[in-house]
Every structure is written in structure tokens, then in C-alpha cells.
Amino acid sequence: MNNYLIIYCHPWNGSFNHSVLQQIIANLKSHHQKFELIDLYKEHFDPAYDEEELRLFHEGKTHDPLVTKYLKMMQNADQVIFVTPIWWNGIPGMLKGFIDKVMKEGEGLSHIVTKTGIKGELTNIKKAYVFTSSTSPTLYYKYLAGNGIKKIFINQTLKQIGVKKARWINFGNMTHSKKEQREKYLNRIWKMNL
Known part of the structure; x- marks a missing residue:
């Protein structure tokens, strides 16, 4: 059994992202997997640095209890x-x-931080999944809009903290999608072997 951590980032529980979250939780429960949830908006996480937080950064310290909790x-x-x-x-x-x-x-x-770059310490994380939705179609996002999720978030940021394996699953063209397309995507999540 794996120990999953879900990091959810959307302010509205009527969003499609919230439906994705619910489907992921249902999937994990059906496979009797252990998981924890970080709901950034619901928990009122403050994403901005203040002067004291930045001063403490290079010491590996914080004055925000949520930062300590989330890193753990x-x-x-x-x-x-x-x-x-x-x-x-x-x-x-x-x-x-x-x-x-x-x-x-x-x-x-x-x-x-080493002389040759950043060395990740979170090697305990064997795999990451990044579930996204976009107003642009997925192919447009991948090939014409720079593919920032794959190129920056997955291939740079996650790798730099020690996550070597990641999978990106996007639901594109959200604005013009039909109910049947959204249901098909959610059903795909239900069937995934996370």
C-alpha cells in the first residue's frame, strides 16, 4: 500500500477540478489506499512571502505553521x-x-543547492501525478503555448526536489467541452491504477 498526498489547488467546489478531486479520492478509497489531502484554498494557505519568511528561507526555517506541516x-x-x-x-x-x-x-x-545545481531531497516520492484542466485544447497547449506544465513544473521543479517520475493528465478545451466528454474523463480517472 502506498501513502498518497493530494495537493488540491482550486477555490471553488463547483469547479471541474473539484469533480476530479472527488474522483481521485473515490479511486484511492476503492483500492484501500492511504491518503492525505492538502486543500490550499480551504486551509487558507498564504502563498506570499513576507520579510521574516524570506529571511528564514536560507536557514530552512519558517514562521508559518502550515509550511512546516506541508513539508512534513x-x-x-x-x-x-x-x-x-x-x-x-x-x-x-x-x-x-x-x-x-x-x-x-x-x-x-x-x-x-550545490555548485552544479539543485539536488532533491524528496526522493521518498516515487511518482507524481499532475491532473490539470485548461481552456485551451491539450494539443494547442502542448505544441503551441509552450507546454509549461511538462517543461517547467514536471521536468524542472519536481525533478529538482527529487521527484524523478511524473505523469501529466490534462482535460483540455474545458470551456467548450460537453457533459459527456467530462464524464468520460472522470471515468478514465476512476479506472486508473494510481
Whole structure:
């Protein structure tokens, strides 16, 4: 049995992202998997640095109790599942702030900085899943809009904190999608072997 951590980033429980979250939870429960949930908006996570938080960054410290809690949850997870919309070709500011503040520099934290680059410390995470939705069709996003989720978030950010394997699953063309298409996507999530 794996220990999953779901990181959910959407402010509205009537969103399609919330339906995706519910389907992922149903999938994990049906397979008797252990999981924890971080709901960034519901938990009122503050994604912005203040002066004191930035001062503490290079010491691997924080004055935000949620930062300490979330990093510990990341350190205890075998698998991480992100559920987020794509806003303006990338992850929302809330999720970017989660990465900025929670990923602390220092041995035994999320990463260390070496002379040759960043070495990830979260090697306990064997796989990440990134579930997104976008107003643009997926092919447009991948081939014409820069593919920021794959190129930056997965291939750079997640790798730098130690996550070597990740899978991206996007539901594109959200604005013009039909109910049947959304249901088909949710059914795909239900059938996944996470």
C-alpha cells in the first residue's frame, strides 16, 4: 500500500477540478489506499512571502505553521497527486506559492543547492501525478503555448526536489467541452491504477 498526498489547488467546489478531486479520492478509497489531502484554498494557505519568511528561507526555517506541516506531509508521501487548473499557461499563483514557501533549502528538507545545481531531497516520492484542466485544447497547449506544465513544473521543479517520475493528465478545451466528454474523463480517472 502506498501513502498518497493530494495537493488540491482550486477555490471553488463547483469547479471541474473539484469533480476530479472527488474522483481521485473515490479511486484511492476503492483500492484501500492511504491518503492525505492538502486543500490550499480551504486551509487558507498564504502563498506570499513576507520579510521574516524570506529571511528564514536560507536557514530552512519558517514562521508559518502550515509550511512546516506541508513539508512534513511531503516527506511522508510515496506518491503525490496535484489537482490544479492551468491559468495563463502555468500553475496558479497559489500552487506556485506552495512550491516557493514549502520547498525549503537544507539537508533533510526538500533540496540542497550545490555548485552544479539543485539536488532533491524528496526522493521518498516515487511518482507524481499532475491532473490539470485548461481552456485551451491539450494539443494547442502542448505544441503551441509552450507546454509549461511538462517543461517547467514536471521536468524542472519536481525533478529538482527529487521527484524523478511524473505523469501529466490534462482535460483540455474545458470551456467548450460537453457533459459527456467530462464524464468520460472522470471515468478514465476512476479506472486508473494510481
